[in-house]
Amino acid sequence: MSARNWLLPEYVEDMLPAEARRVETLRRRLLDLFFVHGYELVIPPMLEYMESLLTGTGHDLDLRTIKLVDQLSGRTIGFRADMTPQVARIDAHLLNREGVTRLCYCGSVLHALPSGLNRTREPLQIGAELYGHTGVESDLEIQRLMLAGLAAAGVRNLHLDLGHVGLFRALVQRAGVGAELEADLFQALQMKDLPALRGLAAPLASSSRAAILLLPTLYGGPEVLAAAATHLPDEPGITACLEQLRALVAGLDSDVSEVMVDLAELRGYHYHSGIVFAAYAAGSPNAVAQGGRYDEVGKAFGRARPATGFSMDLRELAALVGVDNGPAAILAPCAQDAALAAAIAGLRGAGEIVVVELPGQGGQAGHTAVDRRLVLAGGVWQVAPLHPQ
Amino acid sequence: MSARNWLLPEYVEDMLPAEARRVETLRRRLLDLFFVHGYELVIPPMLEYMESLLTGTGHDLDLRTIKLVDQLSGRTIGFRADMTPQVARIDAHLLNREGVTRLCYCGSVLHALPSGLNRTREPLQIGAELYGHTGVESDLEIQRLMLAGLAAAGVRNLHLDLGHVGLFRALVQRAGVGAELEADLFQALQMKDLPALRGLAAPLASSSRAAILLLPTLYGGPEVLAAAATHLPDEPGITACLEQLRALVAGLDSDVSEVMVDLAELRGYHYHSGIVFAAYAAGSPNAVAQGGRYDEVGKAFGRARPATGFSMDLRELAALVGVDNGPAAILAPCAQDAALAAAIAGLRGAGEIVVVELPGQGGQAGHTAVDRRLVLAGGVWQVAPLHPQ
Numbered sequence: 001m002s003a004r005n006w007l008l009p010e011y012v013e014d015m016l017p018a019e020a021r022r023v024e025t026l027r028r029r030l031l032d033l034f035f036v037h038g039y040e041l042v043i044p045p046m047l048e049y050m051e052s053l054l055t056g057t058g059h060d061l062d063l064r065t066i067k068l069v070d071q072l073s074g075r076t077i078g079f080r081a082d083m084t085p086q087v088a089r090i091d092a093h094l095l096n097r098e099g100v101t102r103l104c105y106c107g108s109v110l111h112a113l114p115s116g117l118n119r120t121r122e123p124l125q126i127g128a129e130l131y132g133h134t135g136v137e138s139d140l141e142i143q144r145l146m147l148a149g150l151a152a153a154g155v156r157n158l159h160l161d162l163g164h165v166g167l168f169r170a171l172v173q174r175a176g177v178g179a180e181l182e183a184d185l186f187q188a189l190q191m192k193d194l195p196a197l198r199g200l201a202a203p204l205a206s207s208s209r210a211a212i213l214l215l216p217t218l219y220g221g222p223e224v225l226a227a228a229a230t231h232l233p234d235e236p237g238i239t240a241c242l243e244q245l246r247a248l249v250a251g252l253d254s255d256v257s258e259v260m261v262d263l264a265e266l267r268g269y270h271y272h273s274g275i276v277f278a279a280y281a282a283g284s285p286n287a288v289a290q291g292g293r294y295d296e297v298g299k300a301f302g303r304a305r306p307a308t309g310f311s312m313d314l315r316e317l318a319a320l321v322g323v324d325n326g327p328a329a330i331l332a333p334c335a336q337d338a339a340l341a342a343a344i345a346g347l348r349g350a351g352e353i354v355v356v357e358l359p360g361q362g363g364q365a366g367h368t369a370v371d372r373r374l375v376l377a378g379g380v381w382q383v384a385p386l387h388p389q
Numbered sequence: 390m391s392a393r394n395w396l397l398p399e400y401v402e403d404m405l406p407a408e409a410r411r412v413e414t415l416r417r418r419l420l421d422l423f424f425v426h427g428y429e430l431v432i433p434p435m436l437e438y439m440e441s442l443l444t445g446t447g448h449d450l451d452l453r454t455i456k457l458v459d460q461l462s463g464r465t466i467g468f469r470a471d472m473t474p475q476v477a478r479i480d481a482h483l484l485n486r487e488g489v490t491r492l493c494y495c496g497s498v499l500h501a502l503p504s505g506l507n508r509t510r511e512p513l514q515i516g517a518e519l520y521g522h523t524g525v526e527s528d529l530e531i532q533r534l535m536l537a538g539l540a541a542a543g544v545r546n547l548h549l550d551l552g553h554v555g556l557f558r559a560l561v562q563r564a565g566v567g568a569e570l571e572a573d574l575f576q577a578l579q580m581k582d583l584p585a586l587r588g589l590a591a592p593l594a595s596s597s598r599a600a601i602l603l604l605p606t607l608y609g610g611p612e613v614l615a616a617a618a619t620h621l622p623d624e625p626g627i628t629a630c631l632e633q634l635r636a637l638v639a640g641l642d643s644d645v646s647e648v649m650v651d652l653a654e655l656r657g658y659h660y661h662s663g664i665v666f667a668a669y670a671a672g673s674p675n676a677v678a679q680g681g682r683y684d685e686v687g688k689a690f691g692r693a694r695p696a697t698g699f700s701m702d703l704r705e706l707a708a709l710v711g712v713d714n715g716p717a718a719i720l721a722p723c724a725q726d727a728a729l730a731a732a733i734a735g736l737r738g739a740g741e742i743v744v745v746e747l748p749g750q751g752g753q754a755g756h757t758a759v760d761r762r763l764v765l766a767g768g769v770w771q772v773a774p775l776h777p778q
Contacts, residue, residue: 008437010461014479015432017492024430028417036737038718038744041413043404045511046435046468046497048397068457071501072399079435079468090403100750103406108435108497112460122434133747137723141745251725329427334526336640348425355427356530358522361489 011114011121015315021326022318023124027106030126030149030314037145039104039128044086046079046108052089053078061085066112079110083125084294084309091131092303100138104128106314116286120315127291127311134306136244139275139293140251146289146310147255150279154321157282159258163265164245165272165292168215170237175208185212189264192216207233218263222249225261244275267292274308284320288312328371329353330383343374343381400503400510404704410715411707412513416495419515419538419703426534428493428517433475435468435497441478442467450474455501468499472514473683473698480520481692489527493517495703505675509704516680516700523695525633528664528682529640535678535699536644539668543710546671548647552654553634554661554681556617557604559626564597574601578653581605596622607652611638617652633664656681663697673709677701717760718742719772732763732770 008014015023031041049070054062065078080086083105091101106126114121128145130138143160150158168189172182181200188196194216201209211232218224225246232238249259256279267276267290274293281288291310332344334356344354355370375384397403404412420430438459443451454467469475472494480490495515503510517534519527532549539547557578561571570589577585583605590598600621607613614635621627638648645668656665656679663682670677680699721733723745733743744759764773 007441008434009459009464009466012434012436014434014475014483016479016483017429017431020430020432023432024420031413036740036742038742040406041409042406043409043412045397045401045403046499047401047511052396066457066460068455070398071455075398077398086403090405094403094405100747102744110435122436133750135748137747141747351425353425353427355491358489358526358530359524361522 009121011119013120013122018326019318022321023314026153026314026318026321027124027126029152031104031106033149033152034104034128034145037102037128037141039102039130039145042087042090042103042105043107044080044083044090044105047077048080048086050076050078053080053085064111064113064115066110080107081109081111083107083109083127084129084311087127087129087309088131088294088305088307091129091307092305096303097132100130100132102128102130119286120313123313124315125311126314127309129307129309131305131307133308134295136247136251136275138306139244139248139308142291142308142310143248143252143277144255146277146279146291146312147252149312150281150289150317153317155281155288155317158256158288159260159280160252160256161260161262161265161278161280161287162245162248163262163267163276164241164274165266165276166241166274167232167238167263168212168266169273170235170241171208171211171215171232173237174233174235175204175212177204186266189215190266192264215264218261220260222246222259222261224263225249228263241274248275277310281320284316286316288317288320326369327351327353328369329355330372330374331370331386332356332374334358340374340376340381347374347383398510400508402509402511407715408707411710412703415542415703415707415710416513416515418541420493420495422538422541423493423517423534426491426517426530428491428534431476431479431492431494432496433469433472433479433494436466437469437475439465439467442469442474453500453502453504455499469496470498470500471700472496472498472516473518473700476516476518476698477520477683477694477696480518480696481694485692487521489519489521491517491519508675509702512702513704514700515703516698518696518698520694520696522697523684525636525640525664527695528633528637528697531680531697531699532637532641532666533644535666535668535680535701536641538701539670539678539706542706544670544677544706547645547677548649548669549641549645550649550651550654550667550669550676551634551637552651552656552665553630553663554655554665555630555663556621556627556652557601557655558662559624559630560597560600560604560621562626563622563624564593564601566593575655578604579655581653604653607650609649611635611648611650613650613652614638630663637664666699670709673705675705677706677709715758716740716742717758718744719761719763720759720775721745721763723747729763729765729770736763736772 050067053065061081064081067076067078070077087103087105095101108122109125111121130142185200188200201212214231218228225242229242252259265276272292273295276292278287278290289310289312293308295306330347330352332354347354371386372383373386374381439456442454450470453470456465456467459466476492476494484490497511498514500510519531573589577589590601603620607617614631618631641648654665661681662684665681667676667679678699678701682697684695719736719741721743736743760775761772762775763770
């Protein structure tokens with residue numbers, strides 16, 4: 001195999017100018033939206049000791065994290081595969097504020113392996129997190145912000161999937177299920193593997209068994225919540241979960257065209273503790289944004305704080321919202337001429353792209369989208385069509 | 390030693406809101422400046438095969454690069470320690486344009502070890518590169534862009550150091566020096582170790598010896614160029630270097646307060662091929678920006694292209710330009726009220742930060758810089774001082 005120096009590793013890609021411009025535009029639009037909602041930017045490092053990177057996150061993230069030995073300390077460090085635990089660490093220890101803290105972030109994360117075909121190993125993660133509040137108002141604020149972000153990015157025809165990991169947690173607790181069976185039930189529910197689920201639930205008491213087997217059927221419009229209230233056990237832990245979902249559905253009424261409730265949705269079960277959600281757009285098989293409540297994360301850092309947040313991959317988002325050709329440029333001659341320099345500075349100050357034609361370039365524009373030219377006419381530098389008619 | 394999960398590896402740091410905001414502001418200001426000059430953004434990946442990461446760059450970068458085995462391919466991959474070779478690869482192979490190409494970039498790079506005390510292992514590199522032009526006009530454009538960027542960032546009292554690695558190259562070639570002696574002479578010159586330099590140059594012919602020993606004295610204002618022309622051998626390779634420096638000094642006349650010429654400056658000798666430069670600001674021992682011509686880099690990718698460019702570290706730049714307190718926020722109540730929602734949306738649309746006070750927050754602002762409050766007065770939502778007088 002000949003070494004071709006310009007080949008990249010699999011599932012790793014450059015962003016060329018058209019894509020990079022689109023990503024940059026979306027990045028600014030989303031961050032600006034987060035800023036005016038009071039979310040403050042933090043920039044955690046690319047690498048950390050494994051203990052802190054994985055704190056409170058479960059086994060999945062461990063397998064996804066690229067690890068190596070730190071040359072300075074001899075300890076194992078990892079490249080972040082998710083920025084959420086980093087931001088939780090910042091809230092818990094660096095800011096150490098009482099009350100509500102709102103933070104946002106944007107940066108590359110790395111995965112040891114791609115999470116699927118056509119997925120990159122280097123997502124560009126952007127997101128927002130709200131710490132220090134347990135009520136449904138903060139879930140609502142976070143989900144509204146996510147939906148506003150997707151709308152600002154130009155994503156149309158969204159639907160939102162809502163779930164609540166507390167429901168399954170309450171059901172297994174009620175059934176007195178051990179950790180091993182809980183993990184197996186979780187697995188079967190995640191895969192929507194009904195035969196396996198029936199087999200696993202068989203030894204349980206009948207009301208618990210019925211409730212667990214009911215979960216995969218509780219998927220659909222908000223009417224699912226009424227069905228759940230009727231058929232699931234009438235216990236405070238369960239009622240509270242359904243009540244939270246009901247408040248959320250009512251509050252999101254005007255923000256999204258369609259809300260689906262999926263009571264078997266357990267994405268991030270080891271991580272999340274309450275409401276979980278994901279937004280889907282027509283034309284994209286993967287969620288374009290997702291998040292949830294994870295009140296336990298801070299605990300491992302020594303300061304448990306309620307938290308809810310969401311994240312998305314700017315690369316996937318940019319691919320979804322289509323091509324923008326970007327602004328066209330003006331070609332200017334290269335000369336030591338004060339009037340020319342002033343004309344160029346004026347145009348650039350007004351936001352125009354002005355590209356100087358260097359000597360010997362021989363008419364090559366040197367820029368993909370030149371459509372005008374700066375010419376001296378009547379003693380004044382002015383913008384003219386690139387090809388005079 | 391007890392494991393404290395929130396400690397970061399040495400020479401690795403979080404950026405908290407005040408610093409992150411400053412960095413984000415500078416990032417946008419610089420990229421916007423590059424854009425209106427016709428430089429197009431590219432975003433190369435964090436990791437690449439070592440062969441392509443190190444192509445054309447020399448041994449220093451190899452030692453600085455964090456390496457690991459790619460789980461997918463079994464090959465050695467590295468985390469970029471410098472984005473310049475990546476951008477050269479993009480120019481050489483992905484864009485494959487004839488004529489001039491202008492590219493810019495901004496992203497984190499990682500170093501296995503810090504390059505000095507008080508240096509981070511994760512600089513946030515930003516820069517611009519111009520490919521496909523050999524004349525001094527492109528050196529001038531790149532240096533002017535760098536100086537305009539530093540001015541836009543608010544750096545004052547700059548001075549620019551100019552050198553030319555072609556000069557030393559021409560002198561060792563003329564003296565017929567072998568690779569080993571060349572490396573030793575280079576080392577001694579870099580360290581400004583005059584006794585070592587005298588010892589190493591002793592076996593050379595007298596005119597070559599005199600010329601090499603003269604280099605460390607050729608440091609100062611532009612008059613150094615006249616001294617060099619008088620005392621260095623009158624040969625085309627040497628005269629051409631001095632002529633390029635002279636043109637550059639003349640062209641930069643109005644862009645920077647002070648230009649220093651340093652003919653023993655060989656920073657990036659294994660990498661650069663022509664003019665090299667660095668900008669220094671009062672109060673910072675390290676260069677705030679640096680660059681040079683490196684016409685050879687593309688060759689290793691199979692497509693040699695003339696190139697000149699510069700880069701800076703946004704972290705160091707942000708530290709230099711001082712603190713900006715950022716915009717203050719408006720606190721709004723949390724209520725389902727269409728008029729309130731409209732008032733909040735209007736303020737945010739106008740760029741104001743509006744933070745919603747969540748139920749149970751008990752007057753905690755939840756944002757570091759709240760100075761006003763949205764109140765209902767006379768049936769209209771309006772902005773009032775936080776603490777009524």
